[in-house]
Amino acid sequence: MSSEISVRKLPLASGFIQEITLSNGRLSIVVHDFGARLHKLFAPDRHGKFENILLPKDDPTSYMIDKGYYGLICGPVAGRIAGAKYDNVRFTAKENGNLLHSGDFGWARQFWNYEILSDASTGDPLGVELTLLDEKSGFPGPIQVKVTYKLMENQLEVKMSAQSQQETLFNPAWHPYFNLSADRDTTLGHILTISANQVVETDDENIPTGRLLDVANTAYDLRAGKSIAEVQETLPAGLDDCFIFSPQDEKQLTLLDPNSGRKLSCQTDRQAVVIYTATNPEQDSTISGRKMSPNRGIAIECQEIPDIVHHPEWGSITLKAEEEKTCTTTYTFTVEDSPGSD
Numbered sequence: 105m106s107s108e109i110s111v112r113k114l115p116l117a118s119g120f121i122q123e124i125t126l127s128n129g130r131l132s133i134v135v136h137d138f139g140a141r142l143h144k145l146f147a148p149d150r151h152g153k154f155e156n157i158l159l160p161k162d163d164p165t166s167y168m169i170d171k172g173y174y175g176l177i178c179g180p181v182a183g184r185i186a187g188a189k190y191d192n193v194r195f196t197a198k199e200n201g202n203l204l205h206s207g208d209f210g211w212a213r214q215f216w217n218y219e220i221l222s223d224a225s226t227g228d229p230l231g232v233e234l235t236l237l238d239e240k241s242g243f244p245g246p247i248q249v250k251v252t253y254k255l256m257e258n259q260l261e262v263k264m265s266a267q268s269q270q271e272t273l274f275n276p277a278w279h280p281y282f283n284l285s286a287d288r289d290t291t292l293g294h295i296l297t298i299s300a301n302q303v304v305e306t307d308d309e310n311i312p313t314g315r316l317l318d319v320a321n322t323a324y325d326l327r328a329g330k331s332i333a334e335v336q337e338t339l340p341a342g343l344d345d346c347f348i349f350s351p352q353d354e355k356q357l358t359l360l361d362p363n364s365g366r367k368l369s370c371q372t373d374r375q376a377v378v379i380y381t382a383t384n385p386e387q388d389s390t391i392s393g394r395k396m397s398p399n400r401g402i403a404i405e406c407q408e409i410p411d412i413v414h415h416p417e418w419g420s421i422t423l424k425a426e427e428e429k430t431c432t433t434t435y436t437f438t439v440e441d442s443p444g445s446d
Contacts, residue, residue: 107255109220109229114164121164124218124232128255131437133232134160138167139176139212140234140251142280145260150365150439155286157366159401162390168213171386172281172396176212177251177264178205179276180243181421183346183378183410186311190273190413195242200309209240211249211276221254230254231261244270247423258437265430266423274423275408278433281382281401282368284361287392290399291381292336295360297329298377300347304409310344312411316418319347329358332381332399342383342399346410348376359402365439370404372433375419378405406433 107128113120114136122137132146132154144156161167161174170176184204188197195203205212216234223230231254238247249266266274283291303324305315319325323338324345336342349355349372357370357377370377380403382396389396409418423429 107228107230116164116168121167122218124220126220126229126232126253126255128230128257130258131255131260133253133255133260135218135232135234135253136167137216137218137234139170139214140216140236141167141175141177142253142262142278143175145280147258147366147437148439149286150441157282157284157286159281159283159287159391159396162393166389170212170389172382172389173205173212173279174389174391175278175280177276178279178405179211179249179264179274180238180241180247180266181206181273181275182277182279182405182407183275184309184311186411186414193242193244202309202311205279206241206243209242211236211238211241212279214238214240216251221252230256244268244272247272247274249276260435260437261432262435263430263432265428267426267428268423269425271425272423273413273421274429275412275421276431277378277405277407279403279405281403282359283401284359284366284368285364287400289363291361291402292333292399293331293362294402295329295331295358295362296326296335296379296402297356297358297360298326298347298379299349299353299356300326300377301350302348304346304348304376306345312346312409312415314415316348329360332402335381336383340383342381343379344381346376346378348409349374357404359404360440362440362442365442367438367440369436369438370406370433371436372406373431374406374433375408376406378407378410379403380405
C-alpha cells in the first residue's frame with residue numbers, strides 16, 4: 105500500500121501549529137510540531153472501519169496549556185520529581201511542591217522542528233521526525249532531543265533519543281490516551297494485560313514511598329488481564345500507578361476492546377509503564393465536542409520509574425555529557441473476532 109502525507113497550519117493567536125498527517129493504508133497518524141504531539145491515530149475495527157482511537161483536544165488555542173498532556177511528549181523527565189529538585193538542581197514547584205512532567209517549560213510546552221522520513225528506494229513517506237534543542241526546561245543542557253513516529257504496516261514505532269552538553273536526566277514518555285472504541289463508549293469494558301510483577305507504592309501526592317509491592321492477589325495483578333470495570337470494583341478511583349516489567353520476562357502490554365475488536369499490543373525497552381485510567385480527570389479540555397469525562401481514555405506511559413532520582417536502588421536516568429541514549433516502544437494494532445464467531 106502506498107503512503108500519503110499532508111501538512112497544514114493551525115492558526116493560533118500568535119503564530120501557528122504545523123499539523124502533519126501520514127497514512128500507510130494500514131494506520132494513519134496526525135502529528136503536531138508543538139509538544140511533538142501525536143494528536144490522532146486511525147486504526148480499523150473488525151469490520152475494517154478506520155476511526156481515531158486517541159483522545160484529541162479540539163481547540164488549537166488550548167494546546168499551549170494542556171493540563172491533561174493529551175498525546176504530548178513529556179520530558180526531559182516524565183512523571184513527578186519530589187520536592188521539585190535533585191542534587192543541586194532546583195525547579196519551580198507547581199504540584200504540591202513537586203515537579204510534574206518537567207513543568208511549564210518542558211518538552212510538552214515547546215515548538216519542535218520536523219522533517220518527513222522517506223523510504224530510500226521508493227520515496228514513500230515512512231514517518232515524522234521531530235527535533236528540539238532544549239535550552240528552556242531548566243534541566244542541565246542544552247539537550248538535543250529527537251522523537252520519531254514511524255509507521256510499519258500495522259505498527260507504530262515511537263523512538264526517543266537525546267544528547268546533552270552537560271550531565272542531565274533523560275526519562276521522557278509519550279502520553280497518549282487510548283479509547284479503542286473510538287470514543288463511542290467509555291473504556292470500562294477495555295481489557296488490560298500487563299506482564300508486571302510489581303507496582304510502585306505512592307503516597308497521597310502520588311510520590312513513590314520507596315516500596316515496590318508484589319501484585320499477586322491484589323487488584324493490580326493484570327498479568328492475566330482484567331477489564332477496567334473489574335479493576336475499579338476494588339479501586340474505585342481507578343489507576344494512576346506505575347507497573348514494573350519483570351526483567352526476566354518479555355515486556356508486554358495489551359489493551360483490547362471486545363466491542364470493536366481492536367487490540368493494541370505494546371512492546372518496549374523501558375523499565376516500567378504508568379497507567380492512568382482518567383477516572384477522575386481534569387475536565388477543562390474539550391474532546392471531540394464534549395468536555396473530558398471519567399473513564400473516557402486510558403493513558404499508557406512507558407518510562408522508567410517516576411522519581412527514580414531519589415531512589416538510586418531502582419536504577420539511573422542520568423544522561424552523561426555527550427552520551428546518547430535511545431528508547432523505543434512499538435505499538436501493534438490488530439483485530440479480534442467477536443466472541444462466539446467462527
